[in-house]
Amino acid sequence: MHELGIVFYIIKDVKQVAEEHHVEHVSTVVMDIGEVSTVVPHLLTDCWRWAADKEDMLRGCEMKVNIIRAVTWCDNCKKEYETVKFGKTCPHCNSGNTWLLRGNEVEINSIII
Amino acid sequence: MDEVKVIEIKKSVFADNDKAAEKLRKELKQKGVYLLNVMSSPGSGKTTTLIQTINRIKDRVRVAVMEADIDSDVDAVKIKEATGIPSIQLHTGGMCHLDAEMTRQGLDNVGMEAVDLVILENVGNLVCPAEFDTGSCRNVMILSVPEGDDKALKYPLMFSVCDVVLVNKTDVLPYFDFDMEKCSKNIHARNSQAKIIPISAKTGEGVGAFADWLLREVMRWKGR
Numbered sequence: 001m002h003e004l005g006i007v008f009y010i011i012k013d014v015k016q017v018a019e020e021h022h023v024e025h026v027s028t029v030v031m032d033i034g035e036v037s038t039v040v041p042h043l044l045t046d047c048w049r050w051a052a053d054k055e056d057m058l059r060g061c062e063m064k065v066n067i068i069r070a071v072t073w074c075d076n077c078k079k080e081y082e083t084v085k086f087g088k089t090c091p092h093c094n095s096g097n098t099w100l101l102r103g104n105e106v107e108i109n110s111i112i113i
Numbered sequence: 114m115d116e117v118k119v120i121e122i123k124k125s126v127f128a129d130n131d132k133a134a135e136k137l138r139k140e141l142k143q144k145g146v147y148l149l150n151v152m153s154s155p156g157s158g159k160t161t162t163l164i165q166t167i168n169r170i171k172d173r174v175r176v177a178v179m180e181a182d183i184d185s186d187v188d189a190v191k192i193k194e195a196t197g198i199p200s201i202q203l204h205t206g207g208m209c210h211l212d213a214e215m216t217r218q219g220l221d222n223v224g225m226e227a228v229d230l231v232i233l234e235n236v237g238n239l240v241c242p243a244e245f246d247t248g249s250c251r252n253v254m255i256l257s258v259p260e261g262d263d264k265a266l267k268y269p270l271m272f273s274v275c276d277v278v279l280v281n282k283t284d285v286l287p288y289f290d291f292d293m294e295k296c297s298k299n300i301h302a303r304n305s306q307a308k309i310i311p312i313s314a315k316t317g318e319g320v321g322a323f324a325d326w327l328l329r330e331v332m333r334w335k336g337r
Contacts, residue, residue, distance in 0.1 A: 002241035005208045009126045017122055027117075038240055038270060088269075088302055096302050104270075106126045106244075113118040 003043040006106060007051045011058065013108055018057055021113075028062045028112035034103040035070040035084055070103020130245055134213035137220075137248030145335040147230045148220070149327065150249035152271065155237035157257040158281045160188050161314040163232060164195040169324040171198055174229040174331055179203055179219040181211045181236050188234065199223065210241035213248045230331050239264075243271040250334055257282040258289050262296035265303050272303040277310065279323060284313040 010029065018026050029048075033039050045063050052058035070083035076095035083103055085091075090098050125131075141148055153159050160180075167176055178200040180188040189202035203219045205211060211219075216233060223231055233249060235242040254275035256264050259282065265272040272278070278300055280293070293311065300307050310326070312319035 002209050002244065005210060005212075005241065005245075006126055009129065013122070013124060013126070013129070017120060021120055023120075038244070087266075108122040108124050108126065110119050110121045110123070113120065 003039060004047040004051070006039060006044065007047040010048070010108060011051060011055060014111055015055070015057060017111060023111075023113050024057065026058055026061045026111050026113060028064055029058075030064045030066065030109040030112070032066045032068055032105045032107040032109045034068045034105040036100070036103045037106050039106055041065045041067065066109060068103055068105050071101045072098050073101045074098045127244060127246075130212050130214075133217070134246035134248040137213050137217055138250065141225075141248070141250065142334065144225050146220075146225045146228055147331040147334045148216075148233060148247070148249040149230065149330075150233045150235055150242075150247045150252045151255065152235045152239070152242045152252065152275070153237060153255035153257075154239050154260060157237070157255045157260065158314045159234050159237070159255055160191055162255055162279060162281060162312065162320070163234060164192060165314050165317055165320045166324050166327065167192070167196045167198060167232070169321060170230075170328055171196060173328060175227065176230045176232065177201070177223045177228045179216075179223065179231060179233045181205055181215075181219075181234060183207060183209070183236065199227075205236060208241075209236055209238050210245045211235055211247055212245045216247040216249075229335065230327070239268040239271045243268070243274050251276045251330060253277045253279060255279045255281050256296075258285055258291045262292050263299060265296070265299040269303050272300055272307065275304070275307060277308045277323070277326065279319075280309060280311045281314055283311045283318060284316050 014029055033041055048063040052061050071080050072083040073080055074090035074095055075097045077093040079092045081091050089096055151159055176198050178192050181203045183205055186202040189200045192200040201222055252275045256278055297309050310319055310323050
């Protein structure tokens, strides 16, 4: 449900970058979204469609989403594992002394003109 | 001009808000105003907890409340009637969270010169408010007994950003399968630094401990 709020932030950033580069229309926005970022990709692109079409610079502009796989690091056994499958507990040694390496990104990767 | 051009941005969507929040925190420190951000799911007893807490500290510090909701002003009116302190309503215009800029506008309305402590009652939601730094000095999360002892497992981000977890409605503990020890373990797995205070906003049990913590925090922030 926060996807619309996030879209408003993306629009603000994209418009700013486009203006700095004297671009009149953006054709694609590429996002990097982590698996455990709590952002739901299809809701993000739905909200994007609704909001982007209200902006001259972004009318019809497509949003592409790269999913970033979530990986957790175990400080106990110094190994990596898949966050979505195993959560907070390391599957190698059962330790809870773990932290997320990547997978919580909500980033604008690039825009295509 | 059919040429395709790619402009690399590589920037977090939350970067601007994080910057605005940091700026606001510095200003609050300079002015000696403590901002407490209170988050929880709807119906966990935020407003009742605030009333109980405020009535214990309002003679010691100047308090104001900002109520953030998608619509209506029932909470702001309730706080004002029950405590007599200034309380304003912020409408998020359909958004599920408050950001640093909206918080800033609210603080301008409250008037930072007239207060020592501003309590922000964020929108009832465990996902979005956790992602947007409001510029607060500390984050408090209220988890009520009927919601279950496994909440920290379901909403990891919320529990990792909060400094204090108030486990509310302890008066109904006999009627629920709620294991306080398990609850603490789940919270500390997400955030080993989180301070957990069991309270009952209805009976007042434990609220004194939270009020004392809050008073100490405000005094430390003001450098007294």
